[in-house]
Amino acid sequence: MRKATKKLTVIDLFVGCGGLSYGLEMAGFGILLGTDFWRDCLDTFQYNHKNSKILCGDIRKVKSDEIARSARTPRPTLVVGGPPCQGFSLSGPRKFYDERNRLYLEFLRVVKDLRPRGFIIENVPGLAGLFGGTIKERIIEEFSKLGYKVSAKIMDASDYGVPQSRKRIVFVGLKGAGFEFPEPTHFNGSENGDVPAHGQRKLTVQDAIADLPHLNGYKGAEEMPYESRPRNEYQAMMRKGSPAIFNHVASNHTKQTTDIVSLVPEGGNYKDLPRHLKNTRNFHIAWTRLDRKKPSPTIDTGHRHHFHPTANRIPTVRESARIQSFPDTFRFLGTKTSQYKQVGNAVPPLLAYAIGKKILKYL
Numbered sequence: 001m002r003k004a005t006k007k008l009t010v011i012d013l014f015v016g017c018g019g020l021s022y023g024l025e026m027a028g029f030g031i032l033l034g035t036d037f038w039r040d041c042l043d044t045f046q047y048n049h050k051n052s053k054i055l056c057g058d059i060r061k062v063k064s065d066e067i068a069r070s071a072r073t074p075r076p077t078l079v080v081g082g083p084p085c086q087g088f089s090l091s092g093p094r095k096f097y098d099e100r101n102r103l104y105l106e107f108l109r110v111v112k113d114l115r116p117r118g119f120i121i122e123n124v125p126g127l128a129g130l131f132g133g134t135i136k137e138r139i140i141e142e143f144s145k146l147g148y149k150v151s152a153k154i155m156d157a158s159d160y161g162v163p164q165s166r167k168r169i170v171f172v173g174l175k176g177a178g179f180e181f182p183e184p185t186h187f188n189g190s191e192n193g194d195v196p197a198h199g200q201r202k203l204t205v206q207d208a209i210a211d212l213p214h215l216n217g218y219k220g221a222e223e224m225p226y227e228s229r230p231r232n233e234y235q236a237m238m239r240k241g242s243p244a245i246f247n248h249v250a251s252n253h254t255k256q257t258t259d260i261v262s263l264v265p266e267g268g269n270y271k272d273l274p275r276h277l278k279n280t281r282n283f284h285i286a287w288t289r290l291d292r293k294k295p296s297p298t299i300d301t302g303h304r305h306h307f308h309p310t311a312n313r314i315p316t317v318r319e320s321a322r323i324q325s326f327p328d329t330f331r332f333l334g335t336k337t338s339q340y341k342q343v344g345n346a347v348p349p350l351l352a353y354a355i356g357k358k359i360l361k362y363l
Contacts (some may be wrong), residue, residue, distance in 0.1 A: 013107055022048065022349040027360060034052060044339075082122040082124075083103045083304075111143070151179040159186055161185060168351075182355065213229050290309045299323055
């Protein structure tokens with residue numbers, strides 16, 4: 001992985017805990033600034049990006065020159081982020097500038113003012129098909145007016161070495177060059193377990209967390225020693241440079257919850273429960289027990305819908321972080337509830353790394 005350089009710089013809007021920034025830093029970019037209105041995630045971001053600045057506040061009230069001044073640069077290489085776009089589903093394609101789309105429009109405003117060489121936007125995949133794809137095309141159109149050649153693709157993190165089937169739409173715009181997204185590096189095996197000669201098999205939940213203490217009967221700790229050696233390359237990569245396991249604390253569950261979870265088979269969900277228990281939570285991801293032999297589904301933000309493959313509890317923050325591809329050196333600050341939300345909302349660093357590496361070829 002490249003050493004970050006000050007010549008290729010990033011300002012991350014709506015930064016969260018910094019998964020997108022962390023992956024881009026791994027690829028070779030210098031992260032100048034992260035902005036957000038939620039202090040907890042900025043504390044985590046700054047702890048893990050010690051050479052970066054932070055700006056806490058409502059982006060609607062922050063002028064572009066203040067962002068540039070805080071980042072100490074008039075023009076970064078990239079402006080990146082995941083602006084919330086919930087307003088699009090309410091306002092419709094003809095009301096692109098509806099006030100409910102304000103946060104997305106603020107991202108557009110900052111890109112227009114700072115004139116970076118490129119930008120990255122990450123969002124939920126449903127945006128691609130909203131109103132027959134009209135919103136996606138309008139986003140491309142608006143940034144094209146600013147002189148960017150824009151490409152968009154729905155990417156699955158599991159295709160790039162993340163042990164999680166997490167799909168997101170990604171927009172990349174560059175000045176003077178059309179961007180081609182990186183080819184997948186990881187694949188589902190055939191019936192014989194074979195994968196293409198140029199790739200690897202997709203990583204699984206077991207690949208991600210099997211070396212972590214099971215916490216069967218005890219609570220774990222915010223900091224605890226490793227009990228075994230890494231069992232594969234992914235675990236070794238996650239553990240590199242970390243003196244201990246952080247954020248590995250089991251959640252408290254009621255007896256009713258543990259009793260119900262104990263009835264769900266590995267890879268199952270509420271449909272596998274006895275009839276009188278199915279209606280305790282009857283939406284499609286309720287009571288989902290992860291399958292060790294498959295990539296995890298998209299992890300949630302601590303809503304307690306996904307459970308450990310073999311323990312009768314939800315994954316710890318550290319297990320969730322491993323599934324998201326955050327290394328063990330990346331520590332999450334704040335309450336445990338806050339930590340779960342930070343992990344669940346983040347861009348998987350290895351997905352960001354793959355995008356960042358490809359962008360470097362254009363710069």
